[in-house]
Amino acid sequence: MLKVFDDILCGHAGKFALCLSDDKPSPMGCFGWIIVIISVIVAIGLFPITFFMCVKIVQEYERAVIFRLGLIVDRKPKGPGIFFVLPCTDTFRRVDLRTVSFDIPAQEFLTKDSVTVNVDGVVYFRVFDPICSVANVSNADHSTRLLAQTTLRNVLGTKNLSELLSDRESISYCMQNALEEATAEWGIKVERVEIKDVKLPLQLQRAMAAEAEASREARAKVIAAEGEVNASRALKEASLVIAESPSALQLRYLQTLNTIAAEKNSTIIFPVPIDIIQNFISK
Numbered sequence: 001m002l003k004v005f006d007d008i009l010c011g012h013a014g015k016f017a018l019c020l021s022d023d024k025p026s027p028m029g030c031f032g033w034i035i036v037i038i039s040v041i042v043a044i045g046l047f048p049i050t051f052f053m054c055v056k057i058v059q060e061y062e063r064a065v066i067f068r069l070g071l072i073v074d075r076k077p078k079g080p081g082i083f084f085v086l087p088c089t090d091t092f093r094r095v096d097l098r099t100v101s102f103d104i105p106a107q108e109f110l111t112k113d114s115v116t117v118n119v120d121g122v123v124y125f126r127v128f129d130p131i132c133s134v135a136n137v138s139n140a141d142h143s144t145r146l147l148a149q150t151t152l153r154n155v156l157g158t159k160n161l162s163e164l165l166s167d168r169e170s171i172s173y174c175m176q177n178a179l180e181e182a183t184a185e186w187g188i189k190v191e192r193v194e195i196k197d198v199k200l201p202l203q204l205q206r207a208m209a210a211e212a213e214a215s216r217e218a219r220a221k222v223i224a225a226e227g228e229v230n231a232s233r234a235l236k237e238a239s240l241v242i243a244e245s246p247s248a249l250q251l252r253y254l255q256t257l258n259t260i261a262a263e264k265n266s267t268i269i270f271p272v273p274i275d276i277i278q279n280f281i282s283k
Helices: 002-021 029-045 047-054 130-135 140-156 161-166 168-186 202-244 246-262 274-282
Strands: 055-058 062-068 081-084 090-096 100-110 116-127 188-199
Touching: 047 055, 055 062, 062 130, 090 130, 100 140, 100 188, 116 140, 116 161, 116 168, 130 168, 140 168, 140 188, 161 168, 168 188
Parallel strands: none
Antiparallel strands: 055 081, 062 090, 100 116, 116 188
16 A cells, blocks of 8 residues: 555656646646645555545446546546545546436427327437546436437427337437437447337327228228129139039039038928929920
8 A cells, every 4th residue: 555655656746846847837737736745645644544535446337537636537537446546636436337228208299290299218328438428517317318308309390190100210210319419428328219108199099090990991891892703703604614514503403402401400492403494494
């Protein structure tokens, strides 16, 4: 531990000497380096007490952004693992790098074809640059949530109701691109956007249900009419075949009698065979 503070002290002392000899002052200034050196001396002098104040630990999925007299140290985050901060001069912010999801509250808006609908969604994002997420925006999580709500309204306001119901994938893709473009400066990567539910007014639901039912009935009638046409054509072809062969008509008659005999009816009426009255028809 003493060796670490000696390295810190030697490094700050060297930078302090350069500050006195160089024409370009350091960003912290000479007074800032004096405060840092005093903080290092105090930390070494009160080592047993300052040890717990100087040693910090961040998890594998976290990074720490250290501020020294208001400036970010080394312009890069620390971690994961153990790192050291100076008492009185250093402060740090923990940044979670794991993917975070949140629900977009239901938004009521007017579609392009003047239909009022309620739509909600879910957004998945993560921090890829801890420095930007701390330095460029006051609250990255809250800002992303607000931006997602406004982006949802802006994107869906340019879509028709049919597109909203049938093409959710392209809408999600447009929202993701819009959010990524806005949140790139905040160090946030939007990984996925999904539309969860689309709620229509009750009257519109009834109208759509009636339209769908009428469409199904129309298709059923068309299919039934096509079946009748096909059946008529088949009967016509069968009649031509029977007319060419009288024995075929007799075989069909016997097959009909066999089918009737299989039924358990109390009364069976047999039609008169055509071959019996054929002589009378010819005369």
